[in-house]
Amino acid sequence: MELAEEGPCVIVGRCADYILRGSADCLRVFIHASMGKRAARIVQVYGQREESPEKRLKDKDQRRRAYCQYYTDTEWGVARNYHIALDSGELGIERCVELISSLY
Secondary structure, three states: OHHHHHOOOOOOOOOHHHHOOOOOOOOOEEEEOOHHHHHHHHHHHHOOOOOOHHHHHHHHHHHHHHHHHHHHOOOOOOHHHOOEEEEHHHHOHHHHHHHHHHHO
């Protein structure tokens, strides 16, 4: 909250949609992609590991769900918690950035 009150900023994850839900000057965005495209991206960015990228993503998504449930008593990734949801696998990261910037 302190960071958001200081001025314009981007807060990624950590239940920011919930924490900032009462802020009028806030655009809540959920960015998603298919499992295949997410898996390809983490291999590209972080490299191949012993554990499959799909398994790593499923584990991380489970931790995100549990974190969100524990701290906010809400469900992670539910559309009604956001103003907009974008598919970065289809739109691309740069296009998502352009759309978010133009909306805000």
